[in-house]
Amino acid sequence: MEQTMKDETRTIAVTVNGTKRQAEVEPRELLVYFLRDHLGLTGTHVGCDTSQCGACTILLDGRSVKSCTILAVQADGAEITTVEGLAREGALHPVQEGFGEKHGLQCGYCTPGMIMSAVYLLKSNPRPSEEEIRRALEGNLCRCTGYVNIIEAVKWAAAASKK
Amino acid sequence: MFPANFGYVAPRSLQEALELLDKHGEDAKLLAGGHSLIPAMKLRLARPGCLIDLGRLPGLGGARIEGDSLAIGALTVHADVASSELVRRRLPGLAEAASLIGDVQVRNRGTIGGSVAHADPAADFPVILTALNASFVLVSPSGSRAVSAEDFFVDFYTTALAANEVLTEIRVPLPSPGAGTSYAKLPHPASGYVVVSAGALVIRQPSGLCASVRVAIGGLGSVPFRARATEAALQGQQLAPEIIAAAAAKAAEGADPDDDVYAGADYKRHMATVYARKAIEAAASNKR
The missing domain is CATH 3.30.465.10 (Uridine Diphospho-n-acetylenolpyruvylglucosamine Reductase; domain 3)
Incomplete structure (x- = not known):
């Protein structure tokens, strides 16, 4: 059991989008800044920084979480998926495609978080009702208020994935 | 927005966690999911010198x-x-x-x-x-x-x-057969936190009379408020809608909520009666 003192750093190892990454972090480093600043994965956005807006949503060991409210040290050993890890061999994930097809974004700030929440929903519920989509996105805010098209984008992705 | 500096340790057993807590005393905070503590630390409402992360303890889930x-x-x-x-x-x-x-x-x-x-x-x-x-x-x-x-x-x-x-x-x-449990909540529209909420446990006799009931209300004070006047009014009574409504109308009796920026004390008292009724009705009909 390794103890890290104040002002010391600690080595953590995580698997991000299938690649093992290792880094020295301060205990107070938040996971979202670790992803952005240490790993250069700036697709995960910092919005409110107070666990409200969901712009920083990622999958941590397969579950959607707000990475602004998790310490990087807590994620040591975990598997992480960010929006950069969704495309396969150059082909966008159906949810990403859906946001394009249905104009599910305006300024784009909330988009990575919305996409990650939608991906998480469709993993466990591939044919969600509109009500289920709305509930699944309750932890993601769009300040452009583009919700209608975001919901259409998720519906599109569900229909596309089924094929 | 970062928390202030702190030390960190992730014990692998409860025994280790207890030893660390003993060693660090008041300077330490226990970290579980962190969804209350980390926001509080970002705001400097909490400033522990050391976090003891319980997240890797075995056997504490499920x-x-x-x-x-x-x-x-x-x-x-x-x-x-x-x-x-x-x-x-x-x-x-x-x-x-x-x-x-x-x-x-x-x-x-x-x-x-x-x-x-x-x-x-x-x-x-x-x-x-x-x-x-x-x-x-x-x-x-x-x-x-x-x-x-x-x-x-x-x-x-x-x-x-x-x-x-x-x-x-x-x-x-575990409630006895014939008991029902329910929870009803008026959430703050932005934060989702409780403005007023009610939890109910209703135990019915086979005759349909209320054998016993417990009702707790959130949002009326510093800790959950037991709606004892409501409970007393239901004890031994038929669990009919009008009787439940009359009992629920007493849900805030004895409570002394504060006004806050979102809801006044009178509003909270009134919502307590509304949500108590919802919770009791649901618990009374959801026999298990």
Whole structure:
């Protein structure tokens, strides 16, 4: 059991989008800044920084979480998926495609978080009702208020994935 | 926005956690899911010198039957309380409360033990767990004790947890056949926190009369408020809508809520009667 003192750093190892990454972090480093600043994965956005807006949503060991409210040290050993890890061999994930097809974004700030929440929903519920989509996105805010098209984008992705 | 500097250690056993807590004393804070503590640390409302991360302790997640109680590990996340077959079947009011906390991502990370130990007056679990007469298992180097929800919640963010204790388990007595549980909530539209909420446990006699009832209300004070006037008015009565409504109308009797920027005290008292009625009606009709 390794103890890290104040002002010391600690080595953590995580698997991000299938690649093992290792880094020295301060205990107070938040996971979202670790992803952005240490790993250069700036697709995960910092919005409110107070666990409200969901712009920083990622999958941590397969579950959607707000990475602004998790310490990087807590994620040591975990598997992480960010929006950069969704495309396969150059082909966008159906949810990403859906946001394009249905104009599910305006300024784009909330988009990575919305996409990650939608991906998480469709993993466990591939044919969600509109009500289920709305509930699944309750932890993601769009300040452009583009919700209608975001919901259409998720519906599109569900229909596309089924094929 | 970062928390102030702190030291960090992730014990691998409860024994190690207790030793660390003993060593660091008041300078240490226990970290579970971090969904109350990390925001508080960012705002400098909490500034521990050392975090003891319980996240890697084995055996503190999941729900199981233990004698005549449901035992829920303190590290069980809200989403797992909400989706547990066992909880949904035996204590649907508890599953409902868990499903109404925060949002999907928060429920994937926040833990029942963390919520209880944080004792936010606008949290959901303290209310339903008071209604269900739950107790909390607190372990210290000298042994363990079980404290009832009503004795555990002392004041705003203040519990009976001693500085050298770890909350390991939540124990909820399994209601007898013919009992129902429910939780109803008026959430703040932006934050999702409780403005007013009500938890109810209703035990019916085969005749349909109310054998016993417990009602707890959130949002009326620093800790969950037992609506004793409502309970007394229902005891031994037929569980008919008009009788439930008349009893629920007494839900805020004896409570002294504060005005706040979102809701005035009178409004909260009125909402207490509305949500008490919803919770009791649902518990009375959802016989299990």
